[in-house]
Amino acid sequence: MAIWDRWFSKGPAEQPRNTFQDATGGVLIRTSQDLEEALRGGVVSAAGVSVTPDTAMRVAAVFACVRLRSGVVANMPLAVKRRVDERTREDASDHPLWTVLRRRPNRWQTPSQFRRMMQAHLMLRGNAYAMKVVSRGNVIEVVPLHPDRVECKQLEDLSLSYTYTRADGRKVTLGQSDVFHLVGLTLDGVHGVSALTYARETIGLSLAMESHGASTFKNGARVSAALSHPNKLGPEGQELLRSSLDSFRSGGEQDGKTLILEEGMTYTPMAMTAEDAQWIESRKFSRTDIAMFFGVPPHMIGDTEKSTSWGTGIDSQTQGFVTFTSEDDLTTWEETINRDLISDSEPDLYALFNRAALVRGDIKARWEAHVKALQWGVSSPNEVRALEDQNPREGGDIYYDPPNTAGGTPDNGGTNEPSQTA
Structure with a gap:
């Protein structure tokens, strides 16, 4: 507990910050890339928009995927499971790690909050x-550390070292045995790369289109135009x-009404409308690309136009998400906990996730599985x-003999009575 007190009892509480900003509003510069990105206000995409984890979450498709x-x-x-022998497993509910993973990972978070x-x-x-708090050889708490404040290095002996920058600017070095480290897709075996690294242009384009749409509708969804006057207007008249035209363009009460021009003036549009530029279609393509980067079927984030693009329908798409995306996440967690x-x-x-809970919300599929499990013993x-x-019932610890689908007789004399043993 001394580690906890030394780290977290001094200085102001750490609050969520932008990627490169510390508690005082300054910028954390660790590498030349950090310096370049900080000077440019974050990594700027080709669309001219800064893309960081915080700005990316403002895109609806990114938020939905995450x-x-x-x-x-x-x-x-x-x-947490325990192997009793080669064929028998039991819940290790008596182990301290069971409490950490199932009830209280740290002093302020629930297990679902921590994992999310x-x-x-x-x-x-x-x-x-996450920093591990160990007592008598057992992990009793896991304290999350913001990734933007952690620098991971591989030492000469191939072990990992972590440097954490506290809210007050002080640095603390942790060994590999002190940190719970989840790694996603990695190219060097040490540092993970996120979808944002390679989806930056797609996300930047989506941010730019949202900004364009907001600006368009703010101005009454009307495009820029030129007014021609047969005579000469002075500065005051211009x-x-x-000001009169801007007031007309930006007001919702004027939307759909006719603009009256005086003194022989003519109105000439200078650009295409958002619809002419297929702005909505562009947003759809961007949304689909973002879903692809995050491994989420488009229908799960609201794009149902191509519901048969993965398998034979929505059910097949959902099963594909479970098989190829969720399973990857669950395996990463299990193996990291074990390590x-x-x-x-x-x-x-x-550690083991209960995959059967994926159909917990589908009562029909859940009970069909129960019936088959009972039928086949x-x-x-x-x-x-x-x-x-539900509570157990008397006589409920029996296993039914499987039906003989080959046309023979059951082993219990043809009565197909339930067996008392597994």
């Missing part, structure tokens, strides 16, 4: 860090005409009741 993928990890039941935040860091920045939070002296312990009635959070 929310969906982090929500799966946050809501999936996570257990760490997964969001992983997706937006490629890495997620200013009065300009960083479980001691080498306890090789029989391992995979589960007993009481095991099914436990999955449904």
Whole structure:
């Protein structure tokens, strides 16, 4: 607990900040790339828009993708299992790590809050860090560290070293055994890369289009134009005409009404409308590209125009998300927990997400699976009741013999009576 007190009892509480900004409003410069990006106000895309994890989340498609993928990890039941023998497994509910993962990861967060935040860091920045608080050889807390404040280096002996910059500017060095480190897609085996690294142009284009749309509708969805006067207007007349026209263009009450021109003036549009430029279609393409970068089927973020582009329909697209995207996230978490939070002296312990919870909201699919498990003797009635959070019933610890689909007779004499053993 001394580590906790030394780190967090002094100085102001750390608040969320932009990528390159510290608590005093200054800029953290660690590399030449940081300097270049800071001088340019963040990494500027070809569309002329600065793209950072914070600005990217203002794009609806990015926010939806991050929310969906982090929500799966946050809501999936996570257990610590113990191998009793080659065929038997049991919940290690007596282990301190069970409390950390299932009840209280730290002093202020719930398990779902912690996992959702760490997964969001992983997706937006490629890495997620948490400091381990250890007591008597067991991890009793995991304290999240903002990735923008952590520098990870590989030493000569190939171990990892982490330098964390506190809110007051002081630096603290942590060893590999002190940090829970989630890594996404990586090209060097140490540092993860996020989707933003390669989707920056697509996201920047989406931000630029949203800014263009907001500006267009602010001005009454009308384009720029030229007014021609047969005579010469003085400075005062030009200013009065300009202010009158701007007032007409920006007011919702004037929308759809006719502009009256006097003294022989003519009105000539100078640009295409947003519809002529297919602005809406461009936004759709951008939304689909962002979904592709994050591995989320477009229909899950509201784009249902191409519902058959992945498999035979919406169900196949959703199953593809579970198989190819969510499974990747769940495996990353399980393996990292096994490496960083479980001691080498306890090789029989391992972390496991309950994948069956993915159909928890589909009562039809859930009960069809229960019926088949009962029919083929995979589960007993009481095991099914436990999955449904129901109390056991008397005589419910039986396993039914599977039906003989080959035309023979059951092993219990042809009565197909339930068996008392698994």
